[in-house]
Every structure is written in C-alpha cells, then in structure tokens.
Amino acid sequence: MAVLWKGIQVTFAFFLIAGLLFASGVFAVLLYAKATGHDAWITPGLRALAAAPGLEAAAAGTAADSAAAQPEPAAAVPPQPVKPASAMLDAPMVRQLPELPSGCEVTSLTMLLKFRGLEKSKLELAAEMPRDTTPIRYNKDGTIAYWGNPNTGFVGEPTGAAKGFGIYHTALFAQLKAHVPSAIDLTRQPFAKLEEQLQLGIPSVVWTTIDYQVPEKWVVWDTPIGPIQTTFMEHAVLLVGYDETYVYVNDPLSGRSKQPIEKAQFIAVWEAMGRQAISYTNG
Structure with missing residues (x-):
C-alpha cells in the first residue's frame, strides 16, 4: 500500500x-x-x-x-578624437639678415605677429625688445666671465655693432603679450602641445640651434641674477607645420619657408634648449 x-x-x-x-x-x-x-x-x-x-x-x-537572465547592454563608448597626422600653415617669411645678424628671436616674433595680422617690422620690434645691458667682462683666457642674462632681456647687440647673443622665452614673451593679450608661454610643455597649436591654426616661436644639432659645446658665465649655461649656437624659428616624419619651420637665418627638419632630431634639440616656446590663443 x-x-x-x-x-x-x-x-x-x-x-x-x-x-x-x-x-x-x-x-x-x-x-x-x-x-x-x-x-x-x-x-x-x-x-x-x-x-x-x-x-x-x-x-x-x-x-x-x-x-x-539577459545581459545588460554594454554602455556606449563615445568616439575618441583622432589627432590629425599633419598640419601646415602659410606664415609670412621674414629674414633677419642683413640688419639683425643676432636677431633671430625678434625676427621670428615678427613673423608670428604678422601671421596674427599685426604689421610691425623687425626693426620696430627690435627697438622695443627688452634688453639686459650688463657690460661683458672676460676671463684671462678670453672666455666670458660676466654678462647679461637672456631671461631678462636681449644680451649684447642684435645689429652686429657689438657682440650679440640672444633673448629667451621669458623676456620675449613679455613683448609678445604687450601686442597680443592672449599670448601663452608654452615652455616646458610637451611637444604635442605645439602640434595642437598648429592644428588650431596658430604657429609658435621655438628655440633650437643654428644647425639643428644638440650642442656639443656649452658656455657658462655669471649674470646679475646668477650663472647661466648656454651655447652660441642658440637659435629661434617659427614652427609652421608637422607630419609623422618632419617638422616645418620658417628659419629667419636661412630664409627658407617651411624648411623640413627630421622630427625626432628637432625635438631632441628643442629639449636641450629648455623646451622654450611662445604663442597665443584665438581667444
């Protein structure tokens, strides 16, 4: 049962x-x-x-x-912007020679301002450029013992009437900002930031060397604000373009517009010179 x-x-x-x-x-x-x-x-x-x-x-x-039991739909991932592989700007070409044999920086500034729409000549800008007029003194072996500091103003004479050296980003930035209130100092920013400027349609004044090689010979002298190490190969150009292999510059010394320089080499020299660069925004 x-x-x-x-x-x-x-x-x-x-x-x-x-x-x-x-x-x-x-x-x-x-x-x-x-x-x-x-x-x-x-x-x-x-x-x-x-x-x-x-x-x-x-x-x-x-x-x-x-x-x-059905799985949740995956969250939509917003598309990431793709960095353009190249950019090129048509900026005015201005030569520093013959009037300003040591005036590459202010001549490059002239090209930047002309691109912006400000019609000032390189000689007008050279006349108003900040100066460090500290007299030069030499050691017994002929090396420089004491001179001006390029972070304060142009050291020496840009016209060739006396020994000339140059000016660095801090002093030249003050001059740029006097003409363009939206000026920006891009010094020590990654090089990608300069490429972003070009993508936005804005060139930059950058510091390099005359031969686009990392300097082998450096010099040191004392200044009113402390010693400085630099090179007499110091140079400045207007950065106007880039692609995957090259950067392109308006070189005021050679007079070449859109001069190609191998990118990795250019960045190495730019870094050796302190990654100096100045530009502006469109704001």
Whole structure:
C-alpha cells in the first residue's frame, strides 16, 4: 500500500510539473500574439487555460526569470578624437639678415605677429625688445666671465655693432603679450602641445640651434641674477607645420619657408634648449 501511495505521489508531481511547463509555454505564446496583434487564431480554451489561477503567475515568473537572465547592454563608448597626422600653415617669411645678424628671436616674433595680422617690422620690434645691458667682462683666457642674462632681456647687440647673443622665452614673451593679450608661454610643455597649436591654426616661436644639432659645446658665465649655461649656437624659428616624419619651420637665418627638419632630431634639440616656446590663443 505504501509503495502504491508513493507511486501516486510521484505521478502527481510529474503531471504537475508538466502542466506548469505547458501553461508557461501557452502564456508566452499568448503574450507574443497579443503584443504583435496576431491573436485571432487563439481559441477560447487556450485563453481560459492561460487565465487559470496560479498558472498565469507561474508563467509570468518564468518570463521574468528569463528576462532577468539577459545581459545588460554594454554602455556606449563615445568616439575618441583622432589627432590629425599633419598640419601646415602659410606664415609670412621674414629674414633677419642683413640688419639683425643676432636677431633671430625678434625676427621670428615678427613673423608670428604678422601671421596674427599685426604689421610691425623687425626693426620696430627690435627697438622695443627688452634688453639686459650688463657690460661683458672676460676671463684671462678670453672666455666670458660676466654678462647679461637672456631671461631678462636681449644680451649684447642684435645689429652686429657689438657682440650679440640672444633673448629667451621669458623676456620675449613679455613683448609678445604687450601686442597680443592672449599670448601663452608654452615652455616646458610637451611637444604635442605645439602640434595642437598648429592644428588650431596658430604657429609658435621655438628655440633650437643654428644647425639643428644638440650642442656639443656649452658656455657658462655669471649674470646679475646668477650663472647661466648656454651655447652660441642658440637659435629661434617659427614652427609652421608637422607630419609623422618632419617638422616645418620658417628659419629667419636661412630664409627658407617651411624648411623640413627630421622630427625626432628637432625635438631632441628643442629639449636641450629648455623646451622654450611662445604663442597665443584665438581667444
């Protein structure tokens, strides 16, 4: 008798599970047909079966479990801007020779300002350029013991009437800002920042060397604000373009416009010269 009763319980459980699965399927079909408007074929018997107490809830729970098992859609990733592979600007070419044999920096500034739309000559800008007029003194061996500091103003004489050296970004930036209030000093910024300027359509005055080589010979002298190490190969140009292999400059000494220089070499020299650069924004 116990065995018979056990068999009845198992059989009942089997038919109960089968009925729940069947009802879940019917309910899912009805939901789909209702949602899509294709429910004309559904018989009254199927409608009544799906509406039976308990079966509807069981089928709904099964559908909810199925929906919960679906993975969440991945969040949309905004597209990243792609850096242009090259940029090139048409900036006026101004030669420093013959009037300013030591005036590469102020001549490069002249090109930058002309590009901006300010029509001032290199001689006008040279006349107003900050100066450090500290007299030069020599050691017994002929090396320079004491002179001006290019961070204060132009050291020496740019016209060649006396020994001339140059001017660095701090002093020349003050002159640029006097003419362009939106001037920016990009010194010690990564070179990519100068490329961004070109992408925005703005050149920059950058410091390099006359032969575009890292200097092998450096000189040191004392100044009113402390000693300085530099090189007489110091030079400044207007950066007007770049691509994957080269940068392009307007060189006031050679007089060449868009002169190509191998990029890695140029960056190495620029870094050796203190990563100096000045420009402006369009704001």
